[in-house]
Amino acid sequence: MTDLTVSQKSLGAEVAVRSAPYFPRKKKAITGRSIAVLVFLSICALFFCVPLYVVITTSFKTMEQIREGAMFALPNVWTLEAWDHAWNSACSGTRCEGLKVGFWNSVYILIPSLILSIGLSIVTGYALALWNVKWAGPFLFVLFICAFVPFQIIMFPLISMTAAMKVYGSIWGVAIIHAILAMPVLTLIFRNYYKDIPQEIMSAAVMDSGSFWKIFFEIILPMSGNILIVVLILQITSIWNDYLIGVTFGGLGGQPMTVNLANLITISTGTVRYNDNMAAALLTAIPPLVIYFFVGKLFVQGITAGAIKG
Amino acid sequence: MTFRWSRWSPQLALVPAGLVTLVAFIGAILWTVYLSLTRSRRLPEYEIDWSEWGRQYERLFKDSAWLISLQNLIVLGLGSALAIVFGFILAAMIDREKRGESIFRTVFLYPLAISLIVTGAAWRWMFNPELGVEHFIHSIGLTWVNASWLARPETAMYGVILASVWQSAGFYMALMLAGLKSINSEIWSAARLDGVSLFRLYTEIIIPMMKFTFVTCAILLSLGVIKAYDVIVAMTNGGPGQSTYVPAYFTIQALSAKGNLGFASAAAVLMLLITAVIFLPLVLLTAWQQRRSGARS
Numbered sequence: 304m305t306d307l308t309v310s311q312k313s314l315g316a317e318v319a320v321r322s323a324p325y326f327p328r329k330k331k332a333i334t335g336r337s338i339a340v341l342v343f344l345s346i347c348a349l350f351f352c353v354p355l356y357v358v359i360t361t362s363f364k365t366m367e368q369i370r371e372g373a374m375f376a377l378p379n380v381w382t383l384e385a386w387d388h389a390w391n392s393a394c395s396g397t398r399c400e401g402l403k404v405g406f407w408n409s410v411y412i413l414i415p416s417l418i419l420s421i422g423l424s425i426v427t428g429y430a431l432a433l434w435n436v437k438w439a440g441p442f443l444f445v446l447f448i449c450a451f452v453p454f455q456i457i458m459f460p461l462i463s464m465t466a467a468m469k470v471y472g473s474i475w476g477v478a479i480i481h482a483i484l485a486m487p488v489l490t491l492i493f494r495n496y497y498k499d500i501p502q503e504i505m506s507a508a509v510m511d512s513g514s515f516w517k518i519f520f521e522i523i524l525p526m527s528g529n530i531l532i533v534v535l536i537l538q539i540t541s542i543w544n545d546y547l548i549g550v551t552f553g554g555l556g557g558q559p560m561t562v563n564l565a566n567l568i569t570i571s572t573g574t575v576r577y578n579d580n581m582a583a584a585l586l587t588a589i590p591p592l593v594i595y596f597f598v599g600k601l602f603v604q605g606i607t608a609g610a611i612k613g
Numbered sequence: 614m615t616f617r618w619s620r621w622s623p624q625l626a627l628v629p630a631g632l633v634t635l636v637a638f639i640g641a642i643l644w645t646v647y648l649s650l651t652r653s654r655r656l657p658e659y660e661i662d663w664s665e666w667g668r669q670y671e672r673l674f675k676d677s678a679w680l681i682s683l684q685n686l687i688v689l690g691l692g693s694a695l696a697i698v699f700g701f702i703l704a705a706m707i708d709r710e711k712r713g714e715s716i717f718r719t720v721f722l723y724p725l726a727i728s729l730i731v732t733g734a735a736w737r738w739m740f741n742p743e744l745g746v747e748h749f750i751h752s753i754g755l756t757w758v759n760a761s762w763l764a765r766p767e768t769a770m771y772g773v774i775l776a777s778v779w780q781s782a783g784f785y786m787a788l789m790l791a792g793l794k795s796i797n798s799e800i801w802s803a804a805r806l807d808g809v810s811l812f813r814l815y816t817e818i819i820i821p822m823m824k825f826t827f828v829t830c831a832i833l834l835s836l837g838v839i840k841a842y843d844v845i846v847a848m849t850n851g852g853p854g855q856s857t858y859v860p861a862y863f864t865i866q867a868l869s870a871k872g873n874l875g876f877a878s879a880a881a882v883l884m885l886l887i888t889a890v891i892f893l894p895l896v897l898l899t900a901w902q903q904r905r906s907g908a909r910s
Contacts, residue, residue, distance in 0.1 A: 340710045347703060348720045351779065354735040355723075361738065372748045374739075427630035434623035442631070449638045451892050453839060455864040456881040459648070459874060460641035463657075483637045486630060515622035544728035546843045547865075561730045561843075568734045569850055577738060584734040588727040595726035599719060602726065603787055 362386065362582035369577050385578035389586060393567050393579050402583050405563035409543060412477050412559055416542050419482035420489060421534060427486070428493025429523055433505050434515065443494065450487040454547060465552060472554025480548050485541075489534060492608050496530040497523065536598060537605030540591045560587050642885070649878035657874055669879035678855045679880065682863040685770055686887075689859060690838045692774030697830045699778065700785025705815065707786070708793045718790075721783035729780065733847020736776040737763065740848075766856035769849055773857055776844055781837065785830050792826035793819070828898060835891045839884060860884050 357374060362385050364378040391401040398404070431439050461480060462471060470476040500523075508518045549559040564587045568580050595602050650666045651658050662668075673679050703721060707714050724732060739746050740763040747760035759765075762772035796819065804814045820827070842861040849857040851866065858866075864884060868877035 337710055337712070340706050341712065344703070344706055344710070344713070344717050348717060351720050351724065351783070354732075354739060354779070357739060358735045369744060372744045372752070374745060374749050423629055423633070426626050430623045430626045436623050436627060442627070442634075445634060445639075446630075448892075449634060451836060451888055452638060452642065453861070453881070453884045453888055455861060455877075456645050456885045457638060457641035458865070458881070459657075459868065459878065460644040461637060464637070464641075483633055486633055487638075490630060515626065540726060544730075546728065546730050546846070551865075551869075561728050564728075564734065565730050565846055568730075568737060568847065577741070577744070580734060581738060584731045588731045591726045591728070592723065595723055596719075599722070603722065606725065606784065607787065607791075 358581045358584055361578055362389075362585055364578050366576060366578060385576070385582040386586070388576070389567075389579045389582040393563075393583060394570070402560055402563050402567075402586055405558060405560035406586070408474065408553070408557055409559040409561075411474050412481070412549070412553075412557065413539065413542050415475065415478035416481040417535065417538055419478055420485040420538060421531070423482055424486050424489035425493050425527070425531075426519070427490045429497055429519055430515075431490070432494045432497035433500060433523070443491070446487040446490055450491065454484065458551060462551065471552060472556060474553075474557040476552040476554075477549055477557055477559070480552050481542055481545070484548070485538065488609050489538075492534060493527075493530065496527070500526070532598075533601050533605045533608065536594060536601050537609050540594060540602065540605075541609070543591055645878045645881055648875055649882045651875050653875035653878070655872040655874065669875045670883075672876060673879050673883070678858050679860075679863055681855055682858040682860045685857060685859050686838065688770050689774060689777070689841060690835060692771070693777050693781070693834055693838055694831070695774070696778045696782045697785045697827070697834060699782045700787075700830070701789045701827075703782065703786045704789035704793055705819075708790060718783075718787070721786050723783070724780045725784050729843035730847045732776055732780050733844050736772065736779070737848050740764075740772050763849055764853065766853050769853060769857045773841075773844060773848055776848060777841070780844070781834075785834075788826060788830055789823070792823045796822055825898075825902065828894070832891060832895045832898075836888065839888055839891070860887070 360377055361369065361374075363381045363383070365380060365382055365384070368376075368379050389401060390403050390406075392399055393401045430436055431443060461483070465471040465476045465479065468479075470479060504522070505518075508522055513521070543559075544561065545559070546561040546565060549557075550562045550565070553559060553562060564583050567583050647659075647661075648657055649669055650661050652660075652662065652668065703717075707717050740761055741748075742761035742764045745761060747758070750758045750760055759768070762768035762775075800818065804818065809818075838859075840861055841859050842865065845851060845857055845859060845862045851858050851862055860880060861884065864877050864880040867873050867880060871877075
């Protein structure tokens, strides 16, 4: 009880402090213009929601109903048949084992990719921001340029190199390429975050006979919670949604879920089962959507920070 | 002199990133540039016939698919620019009308969270010639409407544009909203006191104040357009015919489907050049902004 009142009080005080410099805002009656704006915004919102609505309803329909052609109708009978089929037996290329293969590949790709890409760039960003290293300025400039390089121009050399390293066509190949391609942007993000750490903290830490790694693990890493979670969300969504790297480096054994989905929807032989396709699309979209709806704010921070990734 | 780890470990920590930059970026780019001068087909050849070093580039500009790709790049760029306009209108409205801000933001931004392959799959299905939106429009009596854009070469690009605008408008809205929020709130009350019309307020005061945000958006958009690949694969696979080829798609197609390495490398080099042309203003802009903020403080 006491805790509650205290927190209520402090909340009230905070609101009072925050609104103090402003004039008190009158609760205005809704004007005609406001209504027009809200109607317009709602119509736009509808435009954004229509594809999602169509995809969801189609995935629960039977093929018989889909052939009737009423795209916007709700399912007559709600059935999970298409979801089951998409997960367990949809065909991607010549293999008909469903999207579950791709799902687990995506998960296995995600974990090493995250560790490699974040590990590499956090240390680089830390060294560039807080230590006196030679050529730090030019190196940052080169990284900035590398962040914009189109993938196609380094594609063939990377294929040759991964083939020489015997990781081409496997989950490890995909993970290494993800780490390489994310390195410039992530390094810049980490470096921009660390460069605001006061010089006094670093001087004190160095005086305390702290070594490079000791300072990193005992002082810097515990301070990096905010930026780590933003980068983590950015990387999870972009690795999960990636298609190009997966299809180029995954070979036959390491194809992520997006590649399976693309194979499924671009198939041109036989009767196309649209409900399976839409269930497959939803299955692929669910993990990032869940992240978005739970931590949307951090997601937006991440994409604006990593915007140059394109 | 004794060897001191404290002095050397920061330099050593940079070795992996330095190697990656040197090998995977700089080395790889030079490798591709070199290959573009050779006669490589399926396998790389490393002999350059200097009398006709530009052979692959000549072939490229005689290839109708490449010319279509360049044309589509411009069409896609101009069409996708609608996303910036749309994003600004949405942001301006959300910013003035505070009601429901978080709901609208959430709705407008969710397409950004999903893979472009999923976006493409959804729109491909909406544009389905027999069962899609066209069928629905025809069934309510508007039989003259042509809505199966992806099935016809003349309109297929518009379908791709619609899907990209749908996917990215929310992103530009978020950037614009951040820009609008940084504008001093006194301007609004000053404009109201002076009796400036809302339209003039936006066109003559707000938009010029936000020119940096607009330029950033335009550059990000151009870079996104050059990289456009996934959405093409998912929606049209370059077709019908070659009507929706873009450079990114053309290059990968030349490498993986045709197995023509020298040719694909030449296309990739040109992609890099186009990126550089767009990228240069960004460098200048960043330098200019830094100097301005440096002068202010």
